[in-house]
Amino acid sequence: MDEELLPWLCCPTCSSALDLRDSRCDAHGEIVAGRLHCGCGAVYPIRDGIADFLGPPRPPTIAQLTNELPATAWAYERLWRPFALTLLSGESFPYQRELALVTEWVDAARGGLFVDVACSNGLYARALARALRHAPGHVVGIDHALPMLQEARQRARAAGVRVSYLRASAQALPVASGAASGVTIGGSLNEIGDLDACLREVRRVLADDGRFVAMTLLTARSAVGRAVQGAVSVGGITFWSREDLLQRFRAAGLHPQRDEQHGIVLFTLASPCREDSDGKSHPAVSGNR
Numbered sequence: 389m390d391e392e393l394l395p396w397l398c399c400p401t402c403s404s405a406l407d408l409r410d411s412r413c414d415a416h417g418e419i420v421a422g423r424l425h426c427g428c429g430a431v432y433p434i435r436d437g438i439a440d441f442l443g444p445p446r447p448p449t450i451a452q453l454t455n456e457l458p459a460t461a462w463a464y465e466r467l468w469r470p471f472a473l474t475l476l477s478g479e480s481f482p483y484q485r486e487l488a489l490v491t492e493w494v495d496a497a498r499g500g501l502f503v504d505v506a507c508s509n510g511l512y513a514r515a516l517a518r519a520l521r522h523a524p525g526h527v528v529g530i531d532h533a534l535p536m537l538q539e540a541r542q543r544a545r546a547a548g549v550r551v552s553y554l555r556a557s558a559q560a561l562p563v564a565s566g567a568a569s570g571v572t573i574g575g576s577l578n579e580i581g582d583l584d585a586c587l588r589e590v591r592r593v594l595a596d597d598g599r600f601v602a603m604t605l606l607t608a609r610s611a612v613g614r615a616v617q618g619a620v621s622v623g624g625i626t627f628w629s630r631e632d633l634l635q636r637f638r639a640a641g642l643h644p645q646r647d648e649q650h651g652i653v654l655f656t657l658a659s660p661c662r663e664d665s666d667g668k669s670h671p672a673v674s675g676n677r
């Protein structure tokens with residue numbers, strides 16, 4: 389975890405600022421050990437560079453439980469992720485294309501705090517850090533599976549990019565309200581659990597001119613696709629139609645600005661919106677998007 393992140397952190401229980409104690413940094417200047425104390429009495433340990441806001445693992449679904457396994461964390465970017473979008477979209481979709489879209493839509497180059505929620509091995513987090521290289525700011529990757537975060541941290545180091553990793557729930561982000569220039573969620577809304585609570589958290593942490601970019605899997609159109617999705621839904625994976633998903637964004641105060649569909653893969657860009665007295669929602673900030 390990087391010291392630069394500290395002013396942007398808050399207690400996920402009471403939202404107060406956190407106080408770092410007994411910290412130890414390594415040769416790279418990363419905080420590798422210590423404790424984050426809150427006035428409410430909560431204490432969050434930092435071990436091996438990862439701050440833990442959750443305590444013992446308690447994933448509620450089979451899909452989430454699978455991500456707690458070290459074997460899944462090892463295999464994720466080695467065996468599945470490089471091919472995932474090409475398989476799911478039915479067209480050639482290498483990392484280069486996906487990451488260019490995500491970093492451009494979220495406008496990482498302008499700097500500030502960028503949060504990759506449910507980051508797994510940190511693919512988007514590393515891309516954001518590369519895009520941010522020449523601007524002031526920081527990238528934080530958040531996931532509730534420790535093995536995923538450990539793998540993510542090693543990958544960021546090997547790639548020579550600076551990313552902080554936190555173990556926390558997508559429904560209770562330890563990030564101060566309005567702190568984030570951008571939030572990304574790559575393929576994780578489908579297994580996040582309480583979607584609306586997660587989207588409300590995204591809305592809360594985003595600055596008024598912030599951007600939210602999500603890559604989400606939609607309900608398949610073919611009978612075979614629907615049968616497969618029906619089977620995996622037993623494990624806690626959910627799929628929506630484009631319209632239903634965008635409606636859930638709006639209900640959370642996130643105004644869809646742009647979207648692009650490839651097979652069952654939907655990329656969306658949304659920005660915070662406010663509701664006027666007429667009950668209609670409008671972007672919190674109008675600008676050149």
Ligand SMILES: C[S@@+](CC[C@H](N)C(=O)[O-])C[C@H]1O[C@@H](n2cnc3c(N)ncnc32)[C@H](O)[C@@H]1O
Nearest residue numbers: 455506507508531532533557558574575576580
């Ligand atoms: C499909 S993978 C994410 C892929 C990654 N964003 C990427 O683009 O490579 C889903 C991840 O979401 C995490 N996850 C699921 N539910 C979560 C929750 N409620 N809070 C935090 N992380 C969650 C899992 O641990 C897993 O690492």
Ligand SMILES: [Zn+2]
Nearest residue numbers: 399402426428
């Ligand atoms: Zn607290």
